[in-house]
Amino acid sequence: MPHPLSSTSDPSVFRIGVMTMDVEGQDSEAFSALVRDGVERFKQTIPAEHRLETEIIAFNGPHLTPGAGSYSPLDFFQIAFAEKAERNIQFLLVVTEVDLTASTRAYTLALPSQLTNIAILSTKRLDPGFWGEGNNHDIAARRLSALLLHSFGKLVNLPPSSDPDNAMHPLERVEDLDRMERLDEKQWARVDRVLPREAHERRTRGARLPFILSTLLRDAPEIVRALIRANPFKLVMSLPTMVAAGLSVIIVLLFSAETWDVASAVSIGQVSLFALVSVLAALFVLYRAFALDAVMSRDRYLAETTVVTISVTLLSLAITLLLLFAGFGLLMYLGIVSVFPGKLMETWPTVDPAVRTLDHVKLSLFLASMGILAGSLGGRSDSRDLVRGVLFIDEES
Incomplete structure (x- = not known):
């Protein structure tokens, strides 16, 4: 028996799955009723002529652990990523009854991921009863x-609206949702235009390498946009543990005579190769710490969305690590030429005095490489924040 919203459905129809994840199960019937009524209202906002089909899917029993009273959106995302591939759904809206953590605020109502066409939504604070008023279903x-509707608009990349009655108005407070009930005709026309591109509906069962290469070429503009949106310069700031671990190691190594011997003895080619291997090893460690694999359905179909998501995640991590490597290297070089005693540069190395600019460059590259390696091992916990910054649009309230 095929899944709901499976590939046997009309291929001209784009599918929106609303997946309920009842985590704590304290009032499952009320939560289910709320989602059913909310989805029915959501369906009514979609004009009949549009090629969108919406259906509720229940995912029972995810075993998640809250942190500081809230649940990580990435935990829901990992489940949703696999389910989206298995069910062949173009857009997946995950609804849960628990609070979701936010990066800069006390909580978040929704976190959409344009990259994967998945959004995580919380109903925790939607009822006035949560705020001390009377319950109002x-x-x-x-x-x-x-x-x-707001989250779906984000997934198809609709721009913000200045109209407070429009669903794409910036969402600041829960009460804003009382007015954000519609999209206008121009927005629905844009949805119709972009759906084939934004849905990433292509799949393959065989010849995966040609499919991957063609997807990378076809979706190159979107991959670049996703990289810009992720902003690797900002992502570096989400690696405090990794930065601290790396700096603690390279500062100790800087004041080690053996390290200066390396600067004197190795060639620039050797230290450059070591730097490349170090960055690739750190990339592997950070990526595997989150374990966002190339998910395929049980019938071995590989989806276009999966290829794009893996590509953007790896490229974002790689650029972030290269920026961190450059920061470590520049910091070490400035420290060497500005504050390190010249007498030690001459006497510590047992091969030759390390007083030339080339020696300082080689030493800086070696120290930066060690910092990247040590940081990736000591700061693996940072990988979740890093991947979150790649996958999600973080301006949601």
Whole structure:
């Protein structure tokens, strides 16, 4: 028996799956009723002539652990990423009844990922009863419908609207959802235009290498946009543990005579090769720490979305590591030429005095490589924040 929303459906229809994840199960019936009513209202906002089909999917029993009272959106994302590939759904909106952690705020209502066409939504704060007022199922359902429409608009890359009654108005407070109930005709026309591109619906069962290469070429502009949106310069700031671990190692090595022997003895080619291997090893460690694999369905289909997501994640991590490597190297070089005693440069190395600019460059590259290696091993916990910055649009409230 095929899954709901499986590939046996009309290929001209784009599918929106609303997956419920009842984590704590404290009032499952009320949560299910809220989602059903919210989705029905959401369906009514979609004009009949548009090629969108919406269906609720239940995913029971995810075993997640909260941190500081909230749950990590990445935990839901990992489940959703696999389910989206298995069910062949173009857009997946995951709805849970628990609070979601935010990067800069106390909580978040929704975190959409344009890269993967997955959004994680929370109903925790939608009911006025949460804020000390009387419980109101109708208001909560209307807010959920608006949040679903807002998140779907983010997935198809609709621009923000200055109209507070529009679903794409910037979402600052829960009460804003009371007005954000519609998209206008121009926005729906844009949705129709971009759906074939934004849905990433292509799949393959065989000849995966040609499929991967063609996908990278076809989706190159989107991959570049995703890299720019992830902003590797900003991602470096989400690696405090890795930076601290790397700096602690290279500062100790800087004041080691054996390290200066390396600077004197090795060639620039050798230290450059060591630097390349170090960055690749750190990339592997950080990527595997999150374990975002190339998910395929049980019938061995590989989806275009999966290829794009893996590519952007790896490229973002690689550029971030290269920036960190450059920062370590520049910091060490400045430290060597500005504050390190010249007498030690002459007397520590047992091969030749390390007083030339080339020696300082080689030493800086070697120290930066060691910093990247040590940081990737000591700061693996940072990888979740790093991947979150790549996958999610973080301006949501």
